[in-house]
Amino acid sequence: MTQEDAIHKFIKDEISNNDIVVFMKGTPDFPMCGFSGRVVQILNHFRRPFKGINVLDDEALRQGIKTFASWPTIPQIYVKGEFLGGCDIAMEMAQSGELEQLLNEKLGPAKT
Amino acid sequence: MSDPNFQPGRIDADRLRAKILSGFPPETEVLVQDTHGNGYQFQVWVSSSAFTGLSRIQQHQKVYALLKEEFQDALHALTLKTEMRG
Numbered sequence: 001m002t003q004e005d006a007i008h009k010f011i012k013d014e015i016s017n018n019d020i021v022v023f024m025k026g027t028p029d030f031p032m033c034g035f036s037g038r039v040v041q042i043l044n045h046f047r048r049p050f051k052g053i054n055v056l057d058d059e060a061l062r063q064g065i066k067t068f069a070s071w072p073t074i075p076q077i078y079v080k081g082e083f084l085g086g087c088d089i090a091m092e093m094a095q096s097g098e099l100e101q102l103l104n105e106k107l108g109p110a111k112t
Numbered sequence: 113m114s115d116p117n118f119q120p121g122r123i124d125a126d127r128l129r130a131k132i133l134s135g136f137p138p139e140t141e142v143l144v145q146d147t148h149g150n151g152y153q154f155q156v157w158v159s160s161s162a163f164t165g166l167s168r169i170q171q172h173q174k175v176y177a178l179l180k181e182e183f184q185d186a187l188h189a190l191t192l193k194t195e196m197r198g
Binding site: 035070071072073083085086087088089092093 | 172173
C-alpha cells in the first residue's frame with residue numbers, strides 16, 4: 001500500500017465511523033484559517049457535533065485529503081461518509097436552508 | 113538585500129479569469145476579484161451553461177480542475193460561486 005493509499009484508508013475509516021467529519025486547518029476550538037472557522041460556526045449554529053481533524057498536524061494527510069475527493073481546498077465536510085463540500089458550498093446550503101434539511105434527513109433532528 | 117516587490121508566485125486576476133474561461137463555452141461569464149489585492153486570495157463567480165446537470169460539488173470541481181497549477185503554486189484561498197445558466 002502506498003502512503004497515499006494508507007491516507008485514503010484513514011480518511012475512509014474516519015468518515016465511516018463518524019456522522020460528521022471536518023478536515024480543517026486547526027481544531028474546532030482553535031481554527032487556524034477563516035474558512036475552517038466558518039465551517040465550525042455553521043455546524044455549531046445547527047447544533048451538530050462533529051469530529052474535526054487538523055490537517056496541519058500531518059503533511060501527508062493535508063495532501064491526501066485533496067486527492068481523496070478531487071478537491072484542492074480545505075476545509076472539507078463529510079456527512080455520513082459522503083463529501084458535502086467545502087466552506088463555500090456549506091455556506092450556500094446553510095443560507096438556502098438545504099443544509100439543515102440534509103442534516104435532518106441524514107442524521108435526524110438536532111439535539112436541543 | 114531586501115526587495116519590497118518580492119512576491120513569489122503572485123497570481124494575476126486576469127490570468128486566472130482567462131484560465132477558467134479557457135475550459136468553458138464562450139458565453140460563460142467569469143468574474144474574478146483579488147480580494148486582498150495581494151495576488152493570493154480570490155473571489156470567483158462563474159455562470160455557465162456547462163454546469164447544467166452537474167451537482168454543486170461537480171460544478172466546483174470543474175473550475176478547480178482548470179486551476180490545478182495555481183493550487184499547487186501560490187493560490188492560497190479561493191471563494192467560489194457557480195451558477196447554472198439556462
